[in-house]
Amino acid sequence: MTTWIEISATNLKHNIQTFKKIIGEKTILAPAVKGNAYGHGLEICAKIMIKAGTDFLSVFSVEDLERVRKINTKIPILILGYVKLNELKKAITLNPNFVVWNTETLENLGQIAKEQKKEIFIHLKLETGNHRYGIDPENIDKYLKLFRKYPNLKLAGLASHFANVEDTTDHSYAEQQLQKFTNFCDLIEQKGFKVKLKHLSNSAAATLWKKAHFNLVRTGILNYGLWPSQEVFKTINLKPVMTWKTIISQIREIPENEYIGYGCTYKTTRKTKMAVLPIGYYDGYDRKLSNKGCVLIKGKRAKILGRICMNVTMVDITDIKNVKLEDEAVLLGKQGTDEIPAEEMASWANTINYEITTRINEKIERIVV
Numbered sequence: 001m002t003t004w005i006e007i008s009a010t011n012l013k014h015n016i017q018t019f020k021k022i023i024g025e026k027t028i029l030a031p032a033v034k035g036n037a038y039g040h041g042l043e044i045c046a047k048i049m050i051k052a053g054t055d056f057l058s059v060f061s062v063e064d065l066e067r068v069r070k071i072n073t074k075i076p077i078l079i080l081g082y083v084k085l086n087e088l089k090k091a092i093t094l095n096p097n098f099v100v101w102n103t104e105t106l107e108n109l110g111q112i113a114k115e116q117k118k119e120i121f122i123h124l125k126l127e128t129g130n131h132r133y134g135i136d137p138e139n140i141d142k143y144l145k146l147f148r149k150y151p152n153l154k155l156a157g158l159a160s161h162f163a164n165v166e167d168t169t170d171h172s173y174a175e176q177q178l179q180k181f182t183n184f185c186d187l188i189e190q191k192g193f194k195v196k197l198k199h200l201s202n203s204a205a206a207t208l209w210k211k212a213h214f215n216l217v218r219t220g221i222l223n224y225g226l227w228p229s230q231e232v233f234k235t236i237n238l239k240p241v242m243t244w245k246t247i248i249s250q251i252r253e254i255p256e257n258e259y260i261g262y263g264c265t266y267k268t269t270r271k272t273k274m275a276v277l278p279i280g281y282y283d284g285y286d287r288k289l290s291n292k293g294c295v296l297i298k299g300k301r302a303k304i305l306g307r308i309c310m311n312v313t314m315v316d317i318t319d320i321k322n323v324k325l326e327d328e329a330v331l332l333g334k335q336g337t338d339e340i341p342a343e344e345m346a347s348w349a350n351t352i353n354y355e356i357t358t359r360i361n362e363k364i365e366r367i368v369v
């Protein structure tokens, strides 16, 4: 194993418990563990979150659901993503809450609920302005009709999703969505449905507004100690959970005026001490970091020289003393007094911290520390 990820159980627990305190006892915390827990490792993180007292988990797919059920049979789980009609039966055996935005899905679930004489919990995804998945108010009667037709379908929740909270400090659009959501929920209740759970907050909204919590929040990135964006006020003390490490697999001296790596994109400007790392874009180490990013070795920054390859990256250690073969290099996280946060790596790769951690190859071992 030449690259691995350390997951701090203490920090993950801290983040969950800090946020649970903020939302209070009446609001359910349903952390998102989609995307392999934002790259942190689904099973590992789900286990720690459950131990830390989370009430619910939000997953993307039936595959995620199966993986969580293998480690815990009881915790309520919300499937955020689409479930194929021919996979609904299998999903039901694992007792999820479904988020639904199609009459086809609802009709199929109704049939199954009737055949199996089993209650199935549904959350309807309401359109409020994100224009991704959603049901428009003028179509709601078609859905409510199916709940009347199939009494075993339980309307357990009403959900929506913000379009523009983390990317701006102007929250007027989000305010409009909040208002539309409230109105839409009222409309459904006026039609005779009492609904227990209402939710539309992701991490950014949940930190900004108490009034957007309703009684469940679907926070994602926050749990991993990362902020949704620069625009979101850092009001809580969050602790990053992930440290991504590798080791040095060769140390060499390269003379002045020599090229390093594919495409001859870097030429040494001095006699250069170089370390080679067995890490590359196959691992999810973004090729856009070529000639741009750096890693930590002995607590100091070592610049990436030339292009990142599939499994190899070269870095400059000329100014770092006493480096030897198999010394640790930190790609993401702390070493000594310095730190490479996911946000900084994201800025090098021209993307967001979400993509940086989520793209890390799932095969890389995650270890709890």
Ligand SMILES: *Cc1c(COP(=O)(O)O)cnc(C)c1O
Residues within 6 Å of the ligand: 032, 034, 080, 161, 201, 202, 203, 204, 218, 219, 220, 221, 222, 228
């Ligand atoms: C991913 C996701 C979230 C969590 O988003 P964060 O910005 O990570 O908090 C919440 N709701 C839905 C529907 C999502 O897909």
